[in-house]
Amino acid sequence: MSVSKIDTVDDFVNFIGYPQLTVIHFSTDWAEQCPQITIVLEELSALPEIKSSNTKFGVCNAESLSEISLKYKVDSVPTVLLFKNGAQLDRVDGADVAQITSKVKSLSFGKSTPTTITPKQPLEERLKALINRHTVMIFMKGNRDAPRCGFSRTLIQIINETGVQYDTFDILTDEEVRQGLKEYSDWPTYPQLYVKGELIGGLDIIKELKANGELESTLKA
Numbered sequence: 001m002s003v004s005k006i007d008t009v010d011d012f013v014n015f016i017g018y019p020q021l022t023v024i025h026f027s028t029d030w031a032e033q034c035p036q037i038t039i040v041l042e043e044l045s046a047l048p049e050i051k052s053s054n055t056k057f058g059v060c061n062a063e064s065l066s067e068i069s070l071k072y073k074v075d076s077v078p079t080v081l082l083f084k085n086g087a088q089l090d091r092v093d094g095a096d097v098a099q100i101t102s103k104v105k106s107l108s109f110g111k112s113t114p115t116t117i118t119p120k121q122p123l124e125e126r127l128k129a130l131i132n133r134h135t136v137m138i139f140m141k142g143n144r145d146a147p148r149c150g151f152s153r154t155l156i157q158i159i160n161e162t163g164v165q166y167d168t169f170d171i172l173t174d175e176e177v178r179q180g181l182k183e184y185s186d187w188p189t190y191p192q193l194y195v196k197g198e199l200i201g202g203l204d205i206i207k208e209l210k211a212n213g214e215l216e217s218t219l220k221a
């Protein structure tokens, strides 16, 4: 057994309909922690006790299968979802190897299908995972193609000029994140730009860094 690649929505639906445990890693090409989780799943799939339980392992690109990601509220990678008979049993958001290992081991031997549970991830953990989703992470109103506030639009224009890669999160889609991140980072407004999980600041700070010629080095820190 190894980790199968899931490329289409149909593949995904067929895969999770399996009567034994199916473990799916939502990944992206750029997220640093994803390759580590794929290795963990490869290792788990090779364990004799897991092999004998017929547990299946898959990996899909969370961005290519955005429809599925949205449905299962996968808003950070890596995320691992566990299914049986098409029902979601559990999930692990973030590269928490210990939790993934223990959930795969315990659920692969359940005789009957446990009740569907979707434990709510503590907000702080979710915020940390979101902040670290990309080296340069921008929390904004709208997205890069359709900013929904002048401050966010100007910030995107400035960052686009640098050619630096980044990811965005639309805080208008999630009130919990919108309010929670203000408190977590002690910064009351959006946009908010993070580099390697550290808050750099909002539009005023980014403009200042640009004016001082420090923007690119800050983004590439």
Ligand SMILES: N[C@@H](CCC(=O)N[C@@H](CS)C(=O)NCC(=O)O)C(=O)O
Binding pocket: 141, 149, 151, 178, 188, 189, 190, 191, 201, 202, 203, 204, 205
């Ligand atoms: N001076 C701020 C301007 C940003 C700003 O004032 N944002 C407001 C309006 S878009 C905001 O996020 N308010 C809180 C909210 O909407 O939750 C900066 O440098 O980023």
